[in-house]
Amino acid sequence: MAARKGLGVLGFSLEELAATERTVKAYKLAIQQAEPVGSFVNDNLLVANGINFVNEDRDVARRQMRESGVGYHFSQVYRYHDTFPRPEGFPVWPDVMPDPDDATIDQFIDLGAAIVGDPDDVLAQIKRWEATGADQFVLLRGTKTKQECLDMLRLIGEHVIPKIDTGPVHRTTRLREAASSPVAA
Helix, strand or coil: CCCCCCCCEEEECCCCHHHHHHHHHHHHHHHCCCCCCCCCCCCCEEEEECCEEECCCHHHHHHHHHCCCHHHHHHHHHHHCCCCCCCCCCCCCCCCCCCCCHHHHHHHHHHCCCEEECHHHHHHHHHHHHCCCCCEEEECCCCCCHHHHHHHHHHHHHHHHHHHCCCCCCHHHHHHHHHHCCCCC
């Protein structure tokens, strides 16, 4: 519906990357035929991911995730956002998911449900999201200390963003400018 109306979308992905890719493709197909409700077609799909642990040392990042209380945090996501389909076997209040072990962390990474590791790991994992066709990807704070957040921001800013975001002008700015330019006759 958003695509048909020419609207951009901000979404949370709690599914595996293949399902997200199908959804992104459906949006991109529908937006080509948009009848915009605004002054321009905002062909922009942003996906947010809330489980992110980045450190210069991948083993430290994995330990941070194991010890973070992310099981409790993830349990609250499905309680607060009751429109998200609850996965089969997911704990019901007051029970919570256990914190992940290394095998679970690997499963989360494989599914695209978590971004964990050193900057090279994170770049490779975000490239998988880029391949879905999403226009933007947001790493949310999640369950970190203030210092872990600051470290994550610095590492992403120094080592990941410069390799992904190479354009000097944001894509939505280009769409807005194109919509306000006079059309040649």
